[in-house]
Structures are given as structure tokens and as C-alpha cells.
Amino acid sequence: MAQASIGDSEFDRDTALSSRAPDEPGVYDAELSAGWTIIHAVNGGYLLALLGRALGDALPHPDPFTVSAHYLTPSVPGRAVVRTQAVRAGRTLSTGQASLFQYAEDGTEVERIRVLASYGDLDALSDDVRTSAKPPAMPPYEHCLGADAGPAVIPGSSAIAGRLDIRLDPATAGWAVGAPSGKGEMRGWFGLADGRDADPLSLLLTVDALPPTSFELGLKGWTPTVELTTHIRCRPVPGPLRVSIATRNLAGGFLEEDAEVWDSADRLVAQSRQLARAPRG
Known part of the structure; x- marks a missing residue:
């Protein structure tokens, strides 16, 4: 099978949007794919990427720099509408907000996720890097x-697993x-199953695609x-x-997860x- 390319992959097709402009500028129709679900809910990183695509089209700058999302109600596969609004446009950064809505049985709109984001041009950034951060130490790919090395993450319910190529560090896979x-740690190699290379938009999916650290805590x-805030560097x-x-820190039924992604x-x-609700198991 030929490797998928950026712009021509399952990820790109499933985050595609249809603009309502010029009648309703900044408004987009979307179809949330069942292929990116965990149990019956659509994965939060996939949703973040879809809204990120809408903002990239609506704002004058192309690339997400920082994206903060609040997840209000669980999203389900099916029809959705994304409404964007430009907040400010500067020389190097533009800021906008976006909300994704789906429809209740009576046809009224239900807001699922709300995002505030700043966009810029990653290719215009300085090459100066001063950092103490280091790539994670883990075995070769x-x-x-892989997924075939143990039982399903949540048996019979994780459609998203078939769209990802994840190889976990054995030191963080004892839960399986x-x-x-x-230890509350998760490390692994990540890619899309069809071979599509990563870009700034797919990184919004990547930060929320590995199994949760709560699994290694025995839950x-x-x-x-x-809530999930992502910085694209x-x-x-x-x-x-x-x-x-x-x-x-898992306390009061909530936990935080800090993620780093290295190329x-x-x-x-x-x-x-991100802040997440801890499983009850």
C-alpha cells in the first residue's frame, strides 16, 4: 500500500470541512467520523485537529502556536457545525476562537467543545534554541x-486504534x-497507520492519542x-x-497529563x- 501524504490521507479526509462562506463566513460543516472514537465518544485530539483546521482557514496566519480547548459535552459520530470568530490579527500572531456544535433530538444545537487559539507562521521562527529538555529515553521502535502485543486498551470499544501506529515503551505497558x-508514565513511538507524515495540525491529535497515564496507575x-492546552513549537x-x-497528581477524581512530542x-x-477525569475502575 502506498504511503498516504499530507492532504491526501484518512486524517485529512476525516477532518475536512465545508465552508458556508460567503453567506455565513467563518462557519463550517463537518462530519465526525466513527473511526476516531473511544467507547462511543469521539477522541479529543481528533476534535482539536478538526477545529484547528477551521481556525487555520479562518485566520490570516497558517499554523497553530497555542490552542486551548474546553470539552463541554461528549461528541459523537455524525453531523457537526464549527463556528469561528477572529479576535485579533497582528503582524506575527492572530487569535481566534471556535466552537463545535452537534444537534439534539429536537434539532437544537449543543456545544461540544470551545477553543481559543493563537496562530502564526512556524517557518518564520528563529533558529535560536536554548533548552534543557531532552528526548525521552526509550527502546528503538x-x-x-504494538497493539497486537496485548489485549485491547478498552476491549471492543476503541476504533481509533486502527488508525494509529503506536509502539509503547515496555516500561510503561505493564498495565496491558x-x-x-x-508511576503514571506513558511513552511510545507514534505515527498514523497509513504512513502520513506529521504536520502541525496532526500534532494536535498526537498529544491526546496514547493510552492515558491512569492505566499505569492501575485504573x-x-x-x-x-481541558487541553497544546503548544506547537x-x-x-x-x-x-x-x-x-x-x-x-491524581486527586479528587481528576488528574493532569503533561505531554512532550519529539520528531x-x-x-x-x-x-x-490537560486536565482529565480519572477512571473509576
Whole structure:
């Protein structure tokens, strides 16, 4: 099978939008694909990428720099509408907001997710890098564990797994054999199953695509995102990504997850923090 390319892949087709302009500028129709669901809900990173695409079209700058999302109600496969609004347009950054709505049985709109984001041009950034951050230490891709190495993350319910190529560091996959480490860490290699290379838009999916760190704390089940903020730091080069996620505090039924995404040139290309509800199991 030929490798999919940016702009011509399942991810691109499933985040496609239809603009209502000129009658309703900034408004887009979308169809949320069932292929990106966990249990019956659509994955939060996929939703973030779809709204990110809408804002990239509506704003004068092309690339997401920082995107903050609040997840209000669970999204389900099917028809949706995205409404965007430009807040400010500057020389190097533009800021906008977007909301995704679906429809109740009586036809009224229900808001699912609301985003505030700033966009710029990643290709115009300085090459100056001063950092103490280091790529995660983990085994090579071929020594990490794919989906066929253990039971389903949530048996019989995770359609998104077939669209991703994830290989977990064995040190963070003890939960899959009933021996979680208790450390609240998840590391792995990441790519899209059809071979599409990463770009700034797909990084919005990447930060929310690995199994939740709560699994390594001995808790299994759905871990719904309450709020997710993502920073895109530079445009990734082709090749597999490495993702490292950690939580330090599960309390009151909520946990935080801090994620880093590194490209094959050892560059930190994305960072995120989210607050999620902890599973009850």
C-alpha cells in the first residue's frame, strides 16, 4: 500500500470541512467520523485537529502556536457545525476562537467543545534554541510493543486504534498484562497507520492519542478530557514521533497529563497539558 501524504490521507479526509462562506463566513460543516472514537465518544485530539483546521482557514496566519480547548459535552459520530470568530490579527500572531456544535433530538444545537487559539507562521521562527529538555529515553521502535502485543486498551470499544501506529515503551505497558508500574508514565513511538507524515495540525491529535497515564496507575476505563492546552513549537520533519506523557497528581477524581512530542531530528515539536477525569475502575 502506498504511503498516504499530507492532504491526501484518512486524517485529512476525516477532518475536512465545508465552508458556508460567503453567506455565513467563518462557519463550517463537518462530519465526525466513527473511526476516531473511544467507547462511543469521539477522541479529543481528533476534535482539536478538526477545529484547528477551521481556525487555520479562518485566520490570516497558517499554523497553530497555542490552542486551548474546553470539552463541554461528549461528541459523537455524525453531523457537526464549527463556528469561528477572529479576535485579533497582528503582524506575527492572530487569535481566534471556535466552537463545535452537534444537534439534539429536537434539532437544537449543543456545544461540544470551545477553543481559543493563537496562530502564526512556524517557518518564520528563529533558529535560536536554548533548552534543557531532552528526548525521552526509550527502546528503538522495533523493541517496543504494538497493539497486537496485548489485549485491547478498552476491549471492543476503541476504533481509533486502527488508525494509529503506536509502539509503547515496555516500561510503561505493564498495565496491558495486569502489572501496572504505578508511576503514571506513558511513552511510545507514534505515527498514523497509513504512513502520513506529521504536520502541525496532526500534532494536535498526537498529544491526546496514547493510552492515558491512569492505566499505569492501575485504573482502566474512559478518561475524558476536561481541558487541553497544546503548544506547537516547530514544524516536524518526516519520520516517527516520540511521545512522553506523565502525571504527578491524581486527586479528587481528576488528574493532569503533561505531554512532550519529539520528531526524528530530536526536536521538541509540541507540548501539552490537560486536565482529565480519572477512571473509576
